[in-house]
Amino acid sequence: MALSEIDRSLLERCLAKKPRAWEDFVDRFMGLVIHVINHTAHCRSVLLASTDRDDLVGEVMLSIVDNDFAVLRHFRGQSSLATYLTVIARRVVVKKLIERHQAASLGSLSGEPHTNDAPFEQRIEDREEVDRLLQSLDGTEAQVVRMYHLEGKTYQEICRTTGMSSNSVGPMLSRVRNKLRSMPQQS
Structure with a gap:
């Protein structure tokens, strides 16, 4: 054109x-x-x-x-x-x-944590934070959070394992992160 x-x-x-x-x-x-x-x-x-x-x-x-x-x-x-x-x-x-x-x-x-393929939105490094989040999730959401934040899987690996479309992983992780932010903080 x-x-x-x-x-x-x-x-x-x-x-x-x-x-x-x-x-x-x-x-x-x-x-x-x-x-x-x-x-x-x-x-x-x-x-x-x-x-x-x-x-x-x-x-x-x-x-x-x-x-x-x-x-x-x-x-x-x-x-x-x-x-x-x-x-x-x-x-x-x-x-x-x-x-x-x-x-x-x-x-x-230099000994700092490496974030694999996510140089912007950092993976949740705090295992307790991820565990707390997993308690409020079930099914595919929990599986995706576990794979991404605990196992360090890429979006492609998550798609292959879960059968999700590649357009769904990022938005799901964003929704889950927002859930975490809205959860009351534990002391």
């Missing part, structure tokens, strides 16, 4: 630094960037906290405006602007995920 007239105009306005051009650009493509971040993290079995997602959105947007919109200036118009931005966003997100994963791996070499 070629560059649409709407996107061509928006691109020209951004490069000319017209008033409200950047705001219009963000309004038009923010959903796309968030989708790319979520999809990329999901494909890499990374559970993102909302603050991590916000950080990645900032990294993608910074890469677009960096060096006087160099990324936009390099756009050749041979595809839609959305397709081009999808590729740019994915590259930035993958690079940042790899950097964080490597930082986590280096931490494990």
